[in-house]
Amino acid sequence: MSAVLKVSGMSHxxxxxxxxxxxxxxxxxxxxxGLIGPNGSGKTTTFNLITGIYKPTEGKIEFSGGDxxxxxxxxIVRKGVARTFQNLRIFGSMSVLDNVRVARQYKxxxxxxxxxxxxxxxKAEERQRKAxxxxxxxxxxxxxxxxxxxxxxxxxxxxxxxIARALATEPxxxxxxxxxxGMNPKEVQDLMALxxxxxxxxxxxxxxxxxxxxxxxxxxxxxxVLDFGETIAEGKPEAVAKDPRVLEAYLGKKGGH
Amino acid sequence: MKIPRTPxxxxxxxxxxxxVQLLRLVGFNDYxxxxxxxxxxxxxxxxxxxxxxxxxxxxxLGHMGFAAVGAYVSGSITTLIYKLSPNVxxxxxxxxxxxxAGGVAAALVGVxxxxxxxxxxxxxxxxxTLGFGEIIRTIFNNIDAVGGPRGLLGxxxxxxxxxxxxxxxxxxxxxxxxxxxxxxxxxIAIRENELAADLVGIDTTGYKVKVFALGAFFAGVxxxxxxxxLQIAHPTQFGFIYSVQVLIMVYAGGVGSLxxxxxxxxxxxxxxxxxxxxxxxxxxxTDLPIGGDWYMVVYALLLILIMLxxxxxxxxxxxxxxxxxxxxxxx
Amino acid sequence: MGSIFNLQQVVNGLQLGSIYxxxxxxxxxxxxxxxxxxxxxxxxxxxxxxAAYGAFFLFNAVLGGSGLPMAGIALVLAMxxxxxxxLLTNRLAYKPLRYKPKLSSLITAIGVSMLIxxxxxxxxxxxPSFRAFPDILPSxxxxxxxNATISTHALIDIGVAAVLxxxxxxxxxxxxxxxxxxxxxxxxxxxxxxxxxxxKVIAWTFLIGGSFAGAAGLLAGMTYPRIxxxxxxxxxxxxxxxxxxxxxxNIPGAVLGAYIMGVAxxxxxxxxxLLGEGIAFAILIVVLLVRPRGILGEKSxxxx
Numbered sequence: 001m002s003a004v005l006k007v008s009g010m011s012h013x014x015x016x017x018x019x020x021x022x023x024x025x026x027x028x029x030x031x032x033x034g035l036i037g038p039n040g041s042g043k044t045t046t047f048n049l050i051t052g053i054y055k056p057t058e059g060k061i062e063f064s065g066g067d068x069x070x071x072x073x074x075x076i077v078r079k080g081v082a083r084t085f086q087n088l089r090i091f092g093s094m095s096v097l098d099n100v101r102v103a104r105q106y107k108x109x110x111x112x113x114x115x116x117x118x119x120x121x122x123k124a125e126e127r128q129r130k131a132x133x134x135x136x137x138x139x140x141x142x143x144x145x146x147x148x149x150x151x152x153x154x155x156x157x158x159x160x161x162x163i164a165r166a167l168a169t170e171p172x173x174x175x176x177x178x179x180x181x182g183m184n185p186k187e188v189q190d191l192m193a194l195x196x197x198x199x200x201x202x203x204x205x206x207x208x209x210x211x212x213x214x215x216x217x218x219x220x221x222x223x224x225v226l227d228f229g230e231t232i233a234e235g236k237p238e239a240v241a242k243d244p245r246v247l248e249a250y251l252g253k254k255g256g257h
Numbered sequence: 258m259k260i261p262r263t264p265x266x267x268x269x270x271x272x273x274x275x276x277v278q279l280l281r282l283v284g285f286n287d288y289x290x291x292x293x294x295x296x297x298x299x300x301x302x303x304x305x306x307x308x309x310x311x312x313x314x315x316x317x318l319g320h321m322g323f324a325a326v327g328a329y330v331s332g333s334i335t336t337l338i339y340k341l342s343p344n345v346x347x348x349x350x351x352x353x354x355x356x357x358a359g360g361v362a363a364a365l366v367g368v369x370x371x372x373x374x375x376x377x378x379x380x381x382x383x384x385x386t387l388g389f390g391e392i393i394r395t396i397f398n399n400i401d402a403v404g405g406p407r408g409l410l411g412x413x414x415x416x417x418x419x420x421x422x423x424x425x426x427x428x429x430x431x432x433x434x435x436x437x438x439x440x441x442x443x444x445i446a447i448r449e450n451e452l453a454a455d456l457v458g459i460d461t462t463g464y465k466v467k468v469f470a471l472g473a474f475f476a477g478v479x480x481x482x483x484x485x486x487l488q489i490a491h492p493t494q495f496g497f498i499y500s501v502q503v504l505i506m507v508y509a510g511g512v513g514s515l516x517x518x519x520x521x522x523x524x525x526x527x528x529x530x531x532x533x534x535x536x537x538x539x540x541x542x543t544d545l546p547i548g549g550d551w552y553m554v555v556y557a558l559l560l561i562l563i564m565l566x567x568x569x570x571x572x573x574x575x576x577x578x579x580x581x582x583x584x585x586x587x588x
Numbered sequence: 589m590g591s592i593f594n595l596q597q598v599v600n601g602l603q604l605g606s607i608y609x610x611x612x613x614x615x616x617x618x619x620x621x622x623x624x625x626x627x628x629x630x631x632x633x634x635x636x637x638x639a640a641y642g643a644f645f646l647f648n649a650v651l652g653g654s655g656l657p658m659a660g661i662a663l664v665l666a667m668x669x670x671x672x673x674x675l676l677t678n679r680l681a682y683k684p685l686r687y688k689p690k691l692s693s694l695i696t697a698i699g700v701s702m703l704i705x706x707x708x709x710x711x712x713x714x715x716p717s718f719r720a721f722p723d724i725l726p727s728x729x730x731x732x733x734x735n736a737t738i739s740t741h742a743l744i745d746i747g748v749a750a751v752l753x754x755x756x757x758x759x760x761x762x763x764x765x766x767x768x769x770x771x772x773x774x775x776x777x778x779x780x781x782x783x784x785x786x787x788k789v790i791a792w793t794f795l796i797g798g799s800f801a802g803a804a805g806l807l808a809g810m811t812y813p814r815i816x817x818x819x820x821x822x823x824x825x826x827x828x829x830x831x832x833x834x835x836x837x838n839i840p841g842a843v844l845g846a847y848i849m850g851v852a853x854x855x856x857x858x859x860x861x862l863l864g865e866g867i868a869f870a871i872l873i874v875v876l877l878v879r880p881r882g883i884l885g886e887k888s889x890x891x892x
Contacts (some may be wrong), residue, residue, distance in 0.1 A: 053455075074455050074459060077456055077458040102446045102457060126438075165457060379690060381876055381880065384872070387825075391869065395865055557700075560699035561700060564696040565681070
């Protein structure tokens with residue numbers, strides 16, 4: 001099974017603080033893997049490093065066999081890596097449809113000139129892009145919201161919108177940063193089913209960060225646990241859940257103080 | 258058969274042209290024509306600034322620096338060719354080329370400035386663009402070949418109402434077409450959340466530089482038209498306070514609304530002239546030392562009040578119906 | 589004649605730097621506490637100069653046109669006027685926008701600056717034309733080397749600046765207010781939770797910063813004796829750049845940056861007047877491109 005994502009020996013310092021330490025991980029094609037750990041353990045930083053927001057101080061990141069270490073974020077996205085954010089980063093004043101449309105923009109796009117003169121090639125492209133975006137919204141149950149301003153959407157739908165937008169870039173690897181944050185149990189269930197469906201229908205590999213234990217245990221095939229930037233456990237969900245180091249990281253030292 | 262959509266922009270512009278020409282026939286004062294011309298020049302400046310500040314959300318405070326480049330470059334070209342042959346009408350093609358040359362020069366300056374500085378955020382970008390605007394002005398102030406502190410004099414009066422209106426129409430149409438396209442959406446995405454825009458594959462730096470250059474180009478054209486209207490290009494015309502004046506127009510109309518910029522450019526240009534006239538009348542009537550600078554006080558108060566009470570200005574980010582190009586399936 | 593790098597120029601540079609330092613401190617304090625570039629700060633400097641001028645006209649009959657008492661009153665009035673206007677500006681224009689996007693505050697600051705400048709320019713008895721600043725403390729040169737003199741004005745400039753800066757250091761390090769100021773500039777919300785009245789601290793910061801600019805205005809009026817409503821623009825910009833050079837938000841940084849700026853500008857002008865005009869902008873561009881946090885500034889981490 002080929003690895004879609006391969007991270008080797010990645011470490012990152014912010015000044016004197018070691019945020020991520022010796023991160024080694026492989027995610028095979030079609031898998032759903034998870035990254036968990038207490039707050040501040042370096043999970044989002046890991047995502048930021050993979051997507052090129054920071055250039056890692058040490059280590060190598062490979063995507064589908066190619067080296068993407070420290071490349072510019074927009075280039076990494078165009079290669080096929082997409083992500084959502086812990087704190088929603090929606091384009092608030094744009095419509096739901098436009099939020100998704102924008103993510104398809106770099107596919108063969110008319111030059112500035114063709115857009116200005118509104119040549120037929122430009123118009124044809126706009127039509128196609130719009131149809132594709134609507135189809136995507138449909139899968140994520142947001143089609144009826146297409147014309148609404150994004151900032152008016154309720155929280156749960158905004159999270160779905162971010163996923164729709166990420167999918168619009170036609171990724172091979174989807175990084176989800178706390179997709180279930182702030183959701184009630186029913187929404188969490190639906191999201192789990194949605195992500196599994198997305199993985200099957202869109203043929204993406206999923207790597208996600210979450211705090212919601214049921215979500216992670218129920219959905220992920222393999223989990224990596226971080227604490228203070230270090231990997232303290234890795235393996236199948238059941239094994240990780242019982243690992244004493246993991247329990248200690250989350251609950252603190254038990255027994256004598 | 259598909260009925261073509263009405264090109265509203267062209268209709269309005271043509272209508273405006275016809276109205277003014279008619280008024281001229283019945284004795285429209287040349288002063289009013291000057292106000293119309295000046296308003297149109299400010300339309301070009303305000304709309305091009307709105308592209309940078311409003312559409313793609315980069316806070317630039319040196320817009321008049323670009324106008325200065327356009328003014329001096331086009332002015333230098335035309336004063337040269339005018340010396341060779343004073344037949345004004347024969348010079349119109351040359352005039353248009355000179356304006357474009359001024360615009361291109363300004364665009365190049367925009368790229369040179371934009372490339373290293375557009376990665377700075379908000380406050381810092383504002384200060385740097387302010388600084389560059391002043392540097393450009395200082396440079397022209399010190400080049401004796403274009404008049405130095407005395408300014409470039411004797412620029413032929415090539416800016417007629419028709420020419421200025423035509424360029425204003427082109428400016429608005431081009432910027433509107435770009436704003437209402439996939440490119441425009443990308444720019445708005447960059448404005449709304451630059452990091453997220455990066456992470457959906459948009460080359461944010463590339464866009465920022467290109468938009469900066471485009472805005473600079475039109476500012477340069479506007480500057481050129483201005484210089485050929487007043488027949489002079491002088492360093493003091495392009496100082497920071499005049500960049501702020503254009504900024505106030507953009508904010509009054511609604512930053513992000515091209516319609517707003519057009520309306521505000523007209524409204525504020527007319528208001529300024531009215532205020533100036535009122536002040537000189539007041540001074541003549543009361544014999545008090547009333548300075549002309551009071552109109553600037555009004556501008557400043559307007560800006561403060563907009564910021565405190567109505568940040569979205571007149572139009573917010575909305576556009577008038579006739580400015581918007583409807584989507585393919587909404588015709 | 590010798591090179592431009594001589595003692596006289598150093599003295600001149602320190603003199604100029606002292607004035608910049610007093611202005612830069614206000615910029616940096618306000619930025620440190622509310623992350624706002626107060627465009628109007630240069631105008632507080634201008635107000636100080638005019639207030640001192642006004643003091644002269646009010647009191648010269650009583651105190652005599654020159655001498656220490658006159659200078660003292662002028663200084664007090666200059667600092668009070670500028671500090672007062674700063675306080676007012678904060679209360680009316682910046683406080684309402686405290687929790688709105690930062691850009692709104694920046695634009696408002698531009699508007700306030702414009703308002704003050706043109707108001708002073710338009711009001712007839714203040715008026716747009718230059719005014720000669722009265723000779724409150726006459727200048728006498730003191731020989732300090734074979735080729736250099738230091739004027740009493742320079743000594744006063746450097747001296748007053750030094751006293752005020754020492755006073756500020758004492759305030760920031762050893763008083764409750766100073767501690768509160770430091771807390772608020774680190775983390776506004778945490779400071780609030782510790783019971784600090786954040787708005788009051790901000791108000792004090794504006795008052796102190798503004799009054800320092802006013803003092804600088806008096807010194808400038810005395811040293812370069814022409815005042816006009818727009819006199820705050822260039823010095824304000826240069827002092828701001830100095831603060832950025834030293835590390836915006838950092839008090840010792842502002843002082844360091846200001847003296848570097850003063851000396852650099854003096855040398856540059858001696859070499860070539862165009863260079864002198866442009867050196868400040870050159871410094872700004874270099875700093876922002878090479879080390880945006882300035883000499884003593886700390887790297888700020890944006891949580892992504």
